[in-house]
Every structure is written in C-alpha cells, then in structure tokens.
Amino acid sequence: MNIHAKRISDIRKILSEKKLDALLLTQIKDVFYVSGFHQDRTAVLITKNKSFAFIPKMFLEHFKEIASFIDTVVYDNYHESVLSKIKELGLKKTVFDPSFESYTEGKFWVSGGLQECSGILTSLRMIKEGEELENVKTACKIAAKTFKLIKPKIKEGIREVDVAAEMEYLMRKQGAMEKSFDLIIAFGENSALPHHETSTRKLKKNEPVLIDFGCVFGRYCSDMTRTFFYGQPSAEFLKVYSIVDKAQKAGVAGVLAGRKGKDIDAICRDYISASGYGQYFIHGTGHGVGLQIHEEPYINTKGETELREGMIITVEPGIYLYGKFGVRIEDTILVGRKKSVPLTR
Amino acid sequence: MNIHAKRISDIRKILSEKKLDALLLTQIKDVFYVSGFHQDRTAVLITKNKSFAFIPKMFLEHFKEIASFIDTVVYDNYHESVLSKIKELGLKKTVFDPSFESYTEGKFWVSGGLQECSGILTSLRMIKEGEELENVKTACKIAAKTFKLIKPKIKEGIREVDVAAEMEYLMRKQGAMEKSFDLIIAFGENSALPHHETSTRKLKKNEPVLIDFGCVFGRYCSDMTRTFFYGQPSAEFLKVYSIVDKAQKAGVAGVLAGRKGKDIDAICRDYISASGYGQYFIHGTGHGVGLQIHEEPYINTKGETELREGMIITVEPGIYLYGKFGVRIEDTILVGRKKSVPLTR
Known part of the structure; x- marks a missing residue:
C-alpha cells in the first residue's frame, strides 16, 4: 500500500469510528497529504470506498499523472460540483473542517447539508513517518549547514536583507524548494522584536545578531x-544568552512522548522566570512543524496536546529587552519515547 | 493627511454610506493597508471616529513604532477582546468580511452580534496610487530586468530549479523583498502545464522554455x-507562439478604463478561438495584482468588474498542447483612461 492509500485508509477508519459517510478536504496541504497533488482550487472528497478530486480543467492532466488512484471531477462551478456529487452518491453525513473554510463557504456547505468536524487531518498529520520524516530531517540539515556557511560572512556593514538573500540562495543550492517562512535577520536592537522584519539596517561592531530561518525540502x-x-559581548548579553541557552536545553531535554505541550512550555518559562526575566519571555515556547511551518501541536501555556512519538516540534524560548537586544535559541525536535532528537543541531 | 489616515477616512465614508458603525479587519494585507503593520494575529477595528488594533503582547512595541495613530488593545484571548471592545463602545452595526474569516470565526462573530459585509477593502485596494503604484512599477522593472539577465544563462543541462534559484537571487539583489509566488520554470513538455511545479528536469537542445515569475517590492x-x-523552433511552436503573442497584444491594447474584465478576456479568447486553438486556452486571461499576487479584479469570462484608472491587472493568454508544449505570454498592466501601460516590458 503506498503512502497516499494508507492515509486515505486511515481517514476511512476515523470516518467509520465517527459514523460519518465522507470527508471533504479543501486545504492545499490536506489535499497534498492524501494525493501528492499540490495546487490551489482543488478539493478531495473521501467516502467509505471512493475518493474524488474536484479540479479546474487546467490541472486535469497533471492531476491524473500524480494521483491516478483518485477519480476526477472537472468543475466549472466548484461548489455546485461538490454538492452534486454528494447528492449523486447519496451521502448523508459529509463533513468539512470549519477552521479551513471561509465563513462564506462554510455557510454554503452547511446549507447544502454538510456538517462540521474539526481535526481529522490534523490528528493524522501531526505524526510524521517514512519519507516525510526524512524530508523534515533533510530540511533541518540544510538549515543547520546554511548557518555554518553564513556565519563567517556576517561582518560589519552587511545589511540584514543581504544575509537573508545569501541564506535563501545557499538553501536553494543545497536542494531546498524554498525558505519555510520569511527569514528574520535582526541586528542590534532589532533582535528585541520577536517577529522583526528583515530590513536594510547594516551591522555595526559589537552588536547581537539573531537569525530565525528554515527551508522546505520535499514540501516539509x-x-x-x-x-x-x-x-x-556585553556582560548583560552574556547573562541573558546563558539563561536562554539553559532554558532551551532544559526544554529540549524535557521533550518526551507522554508529556503535554504546556509541560515543555513550563520547563522553559519557569527557568526564565526563576532567573528574573519572566516578563521578557513574551511568546509561546514552540509549535509543530511539517507541511506547514506552524501547525499542531502548539507548545505554550495552553498546550493540552499530548506529545507522541513521530511528532516534530520546535523549542524556542527567548528574552526580549525592547530597545536593547533580544536572544532566542530554537531547534526543531523529533519527539521520541525515551529520547527526543534535535534535528537542527 | 498621510496615506493610512486617508485610507481609514475612505473606509469611514463607506461605513457612513452603508449606515454601519464599524468594520473589523483581520486579513494581514487589509491590516497592513490601513496601518503599515504587517503581522499575523493582528486585527484592526475601524469605527466612525476611532481605530483599535488587537495585538499579541509580543508585537506591541513594534506596532506602536509603526502605527501610533491607531490605539492598541493587547489581547490574551483575541475573540473575547474584540467583542468586549465592541460592547464597550456600544457599536450596534459592526461588520466583517465573510470571505476572510474561517467558518469557525465567522460563526463566533455572528453569535457576538457582528454582521457580514463583503468587499469594502477590496473596492479600495483595487485602485493603486502614490507610493503603492511606484512599488508595483519597481517590482515590475526588477522582474523585467531579471528576465534579461537570466535568459543568456539558460543553456543545455541547466535544471528548472537552478533557473528559479538564480532568478530569486537576482531579484533579491535588485532590492526585491522576495518572489511574489513560486516561480514556474517549465522546460519542454512541462510548459504545457499552466501551473507546472519547477522541478529538477534538465533543459535539452531544441526545447521551449516557459518562465512565469515576479517579485515583491515594498510589499507590492x-x-x-x-x-x-x-x-x-518547430513550425508548430512558431505558429502557436505567434497566435498567443497576437492575442496578448490585442488584449493589452484593449485594456482601458470603462471596459469590464470579461471584455478583455473575450478579446484574447476570441482571437485564439478564431485561430483554431480555443480548446487549448484553459484558464482565465488575468487578475489584479497588488499586495496580493492574485486579487480583484479577475479578468475571465465572468469578470463583471469595470476597469478603472489606477487598477493593475495581468493579461496572460496561453495555449497548452498537453504532452508537447505550451506558450503563455504575460504582462502586468496599469489601467489608464485613454492608454494603458504595460509595466513589465
């Protein structure tokens, strides 16, 4: 059984448990997950024994090449085409994920008899295995190597945008499809903005450099x-760096199957608070990583999801002294039962 | 009046015309349009005489730097924070755009007393002026120059991904923030897939090359x-190329304020049909370009929006002979009253 057939089979088990007839997938990453086809404006309907892709004519031949195991319905009017197929098949309980539909579309589906059901794909996509796991590992290796390559080139006078351009190019040259998000390159006081936008600011002597980045390999x-x-470095920088470093290492060591996201968050947060900088750790500790750069499970004070083997999460505590500097240290971690593995070290 | 104050004032005029009390903006590009601040998880509420941004604590200082003219509400729970402010202000008719909210969120807003109203920002954002127009022009110039720089380097043995990496790097080096979408680099038969995904395929002698690309400058x-x-080139390629070229030139010449999107689509489509290739032009003729790579107005058979001076659209007819090759020619055009201006030539 190939990976897509297995995933569709996993979805059918959930449909059966929940006594549902069919699931409509509309988010591009969900459609890719079950089909290998990655284009907008394509939806997949999975019933107990069949699957249908609703696609614009322009994608038909391409879809057939990639996902011949899914029947195709070329649509002129997408919404009507989906409803008409559901009616034709006599499906009584078809569900969609209300987080991934616009309000306009959700209302349309509900008026057409569909029902809401959250999280079916989320629960499957959280666990990485086989080729997708290898893809994340490769994406992590490329990123780690890129940092080693760029660090010696970061010198007085270079602009933040130059560092970003060089890093994107280096990642591409190692086989990455693209950056996984807009790189955050922050010099000096810019490092105190957790989501600083890379600018034309130049690096001066005796300044901190914060680099938050990643790439996409095989879509992961x-x-x-x-x-x-x-x-x-100033004494204050060294002190803050040491606190974040220890908090991050403790957090990473704490990542184990069975623990919850909020447990990992607490490890980092408690350490930083005990060190007197609690009020300057102004974001969550991490998030899941996969087809999307931010996905379930979230590692923050409210993180109730229990970690399981095969999940991939970040651990990224930070301390931000506005107007002065900030420190963040982050790795992507593969959750294990007895030992978790940082993939970006 | 600065540009953001003007835009907020334009929104208030529309609120007044529609007898509404306030508009909730949640889409990142809409929030940027009225504030200059560009981060997820930030919403802006515009009332008749005040504006409020709802932001996570981590963005507070940064937001204040950029958009001091908007009051800030730091939220712990985003949804409750918005509803509580609406209640506090006694707003009776607050609207949200149902296309830009998830079904889950839309239901929440409606249960909290908000109402749906589509297209307020869309109608404003379609017309480009001042700095945003300059930004589009610069983004177009960078793209056009990049094509000139890359074309001589495209030779036997180069891979599609290599061309993409080099082009992204060239655009970055000219000041672009990033590519405006995943570059489509298609060699040989790949050119017949309108949304081909750039691959590791190598260029051979005597093959067509299709390159669909763009960049972002100043967010445009x-x-x-x-x-x-x-x-x-084969005789067939030359014939098809000539048809697409003439169809595109006719389409570009037809772009004038007062015409509708469907009129422009018809010019291109009729020409290609009359040449015997109608069934191979399998997508719309174009789309608006701005803060988003695809936005209103859409130029297709259903395009009812009347073109106005200051709109920016693409004209991009194509002929796709599956298994053989495809030809597409596209420019970004500034709509004028008497004459429209291709910006990517």
Missing part, C-alpha cells in the same frame, strides 16, 4: 534560530 | 511570463 519545513554577538 | 507584487525556444 525546518525551523531554527541562532543568536550570537558580533564583536565583544 | 509583479507578475510576468515569457516563453521562448532554446534552439531551432
């Missing part, structure tokens, strides 16, 4: 952050 | 496509 993402000091 | 996009033959 990596995510890592490194902070270092260019020149002679 | 450009979009263009060129098709050429590497080596000795």
Whole structure:
C-alpha cells in the first residue's frame, strides 16, 4: 500500500469510528497529504470506498499523472460540483473542517447539508513517518549547514536583507524548494522584536545578531534560530544568552512522548522566570512543524496536546529587552519515547 | 493627511454610506493597508471616529513604532477582546468580511452580534496610487530586468530549479523583498502545464522554455511570463507562439478604463478561438495584482468588474498542447483612461 492509500485508509477508519459517510478536504496541504497533488482550487472528497478530486480543467492532466488512484471531477462551478456529487452518491453525513473554510463557504456547505468536524487531518498529520520524516530531517540539515556557511560572512556593514538573500540562495543550492517562512535577520536592537522584519539596517561592531530561518525540502519545513554577538559581548548579553541557552536545553531535554505541550512550555518559562526575566519571555515556547511551518501541536501555556512519538516540534524560548537586544535559541525536535532528537543541531 | 489616515477616512465614508458603525479587519494585507503593520494575529477595528488594533503582547512595541495613530488593545484571548471592545463602545452595526474569516470565526462573530459585509477593502485596494503604484512599477522593472539577465544563462543541462534559484537571487539583489509566488520554470513538455511545479528536469537542445515569475517590492507584487525556444523552433511552436503573442497584444491594447474584465478576456479568447486553438486556452486571461499576487479584479469570462484608472491587472493568454508544449505570454498592466501601460516590458 503506498503512502497516499494508507492515509486515505486511515481517514476511512476515523470516518467509520465517527459514523460519518465522507470527508471533504479543501486545504492545499490536506489535499497534498492524501494525493501528492499540490495546487490551489482543488478539493478531495473521501467516502467509505471512493475518493474524488474536484479540479479546474487546467490541472486535469497533471492531476491524473500524480494521483491516478483518485477519480476526477472537472468543475466549472466548484461548489455546485461538490454538492452534486454528494447528492449523486447519496451521502448523508459529509463533513468539512470549519477552521479551513471561509465563513462564506462554510455557510454554503452547511446549507447544502454538510456538517462540521474539526481535526481529522490534523490528528493524522501531526505524526510524521517514512519519507516525510526524512524530508523534515533533510530540511533541518540544510538549515543547520546554511548557518555554518553564513556565519563567517556576517561582518560589519552587511545589511540584514543581504544575509537573508545569501541564506535563501545557499538553501536553494543545497536542494531546498524554498525558505519555510520569511527569514528574520535582526541586528542590534532589532533582535528585541520577536517577529522583526528583515530590513536594510547594516551591522555595526559589537552588536547581537539573531537569525530565525528554515527551508522546505520535499514540501516539509525546518525551523531554527541562532543568536550570537558580533564583536565583544556585553556582560548583560552574556547573562541573558546563558539563561536562554539553559532554558532551551532544559526544554529540549524535557521533550518526551507522554508529556503535554504546556509541560515543555513550563520547563522553559519557569527557568526564565526563576532567573528574573519572566516578563521578557513574551511568546509561546514552540509549535509543530511539517507541511506547514506552524501547525499542531502548539507548545505554550495552553498546550493540552499530548506529545507522541513521530511528532516534530520546535523549542524556542527567548528574552526580549525592547530597545536593547533580544536572544532566542530554537531547534526543531523529533519527539521520541525515551529520547527526543534535535534535528537542527 | 498621510496615506493610512486617508485610507481609514475612505473606509469611514463607506461605513457612513452603508449606515454601519464599524468594520473589523483581520486579513494581514487589509491590516497592513490601513496601518503599515504587517503581522499575523493582528486585527484592526475601524469605527466612525476611532481605530483599535488587537495585538499579541509580543508585537506591541513594534506596532506602536509603526502605527501610533491607531490605539492598541493587547489581547490574551483575541475573540473575547474584540467583542468586549465592541460592547464597550456600544457599536450596534459592526461588520466583517465573510470571505476572510474561517467558518469557525465567522460563526463566533455572528453569535457576538457582528454582521457580514463583503468587499469594502477590496473596492479600495483595487485602485493603486502614490507610493503603492511606484512599488508595483519597481517590482515590475526588477522582474523585467531579471528576465534579461537570466535568459543568456539558460543553456543545455541547466535544471528548472537552478533557473528559479538564480532568478530569486537576482531579484533579491535588485532590492526585491522576495518572489511574489513560486516561480514556474517549465522546460519542454512541462510548459504545457499552466501551473507546472519547477522541478529538477534538465533543459535539452531544441526545447521551449516557459518562465512565469515576479517579485515583491515594498510589499507590492509583479507578475510576468515569457516563453521562448532554446534552439531551432518547430513550425508548430512558431505558429502557436505567434497566435498567443497576437492575442496578448490585442488584449493589452484593449485594456482601458470603462471596459469590464470579461471584455478583455473575450478579446484574447476570441482571437485564439478564431485561430483554431480555443480548446487549448484553459484558464482565465488575468487578475489584479497588488499586495496580493492574485486579487480583484479577475479578468475571465465572468469578470463583471469595470476597469478603472489606477487598477493593475495581468493579461496572460496561453495555449497548452498537453504532452508537447505550451506558450503563455504575460504582462502586468496599469489601467489608464485613454492608454494603458504595460509595466513589465
């Protein structure tokens, strides 16, 4: 059984458990997950014994090449085409994920007899195995190597955007499809903005450098952050760096199947708070990584999802002293039962 | 009046005309349009005389730097924070755009007393002026120059992904923030797939090359496509190329304020049909370009939006002979009253 057939079979088990007739997938990453086909404006309907893709005519031949195991319905009017197929098949309980439909579309599906059901794909997609796991690992290796290659080139006068351009190019040259998100390159006081937007600011002597980046390989993402000091670090920088470093290492060591996201968050947060910087750790500790750069499970104070073997998450505590500097350290981690593995080290 | 104040004032005029009390903006591009702040998880509420941004604590200082003219509400729970502010202000008729909210969120807003109203921002964002117009022009110039720089480097043995990597790097080096979408680099038979995904396929002698690309400058996009033959073109390629070229030129010449999207589509489609290739032009003729690579107005058989001065659209007819080759030619065009201006030439 190939991977897509297995995933469709897993979905059917869930449909059967939940006593549902069919699931409509409309999000591009969900459609890719079950078909290998990655284009917008394509939806897949999975019933107990059949699957149908609704696609524009322009994608038909391409879809057939990639996913011949799914029947195709070429649509002129997408919504009507889906409803008409559901009616034709006599499906009584077809569900869609209300988080991935616009309000306009959700209302249309509901008026057409569909029902809401959240999280079916989320629960499957959280666990990575086989080729997707290898893809994440490769994406992580490319990122880690890129940092090693770029670090010696970061010198006085270089602009944040130059570093971003060089890193994107280096990742591409190693086989990455693209960056996994807009790289955050932050010099000096910009490092105190957790989501700083890479600018034309130039690096000066004796400044911190924060680099948050990742790439996509085989459609799977990596995510890592490194902070270092260019020149002679101040005592305050060294102190803050040491706290974040220890908090991050403790968090990474704490990542084990069976624990919840909020447990990992607490490990990092408690350490930083005990060190007197609690109020400057102003975001969650991490997130799942996969086809999307941010996905379930979320590692924050509200993270109730229990970690399981095969999940991939980030651990990225930080301390941000607005107007001065910030430090964040982040790795992408493969969750294990007895031992978890940082993939970006 | 600065540009953001003007846009907020334009929104208030529409609110007044429609007898509404307030508009909730949640889409990142809409929030940027009125504030200059570009981050997820930030919403803006515009009332008749005030504006409020709802933001996570981690963005607060940054937001204040960029958009001090908007009041800030730091939220712990986003949805409750918005509803509580609406209640506090006693707003009776607050609207949201149902296309930009998930079904889950839309239901929440409706249960909290908000109402649906589509297209307020769409109607404003369609017309480009001042700095945003300059940004599109620069994004187009960078793209056009990049094509000139890359074309001589496209030779036997180069891979599609290599061309993409080099082009992205060239655009970055000219000041682009990033590519405006995943570049489509298609050699040989891949050119017959309108949304081909750039692959590791190598270029051979005597093959067509299709390149669909663009970049982002100052957050505004450009979009263009060129098709050429590497080596000795076949008679069939020359014939098809000539038809698409003439159809595209006729379409571009037809772009004038007062016409509708479907009129432009008909010019291109009729020409290609009359040449005997109608069934191989399997997509719409174009789309608006701005903060998003695809936005209103859409130029297709159903395009009812009347073109107005200051709109920016693409004209991109194509002929796709599956298994053989495809030709698409595309420019980004500034709509004028008496004369429209191709920006990517």
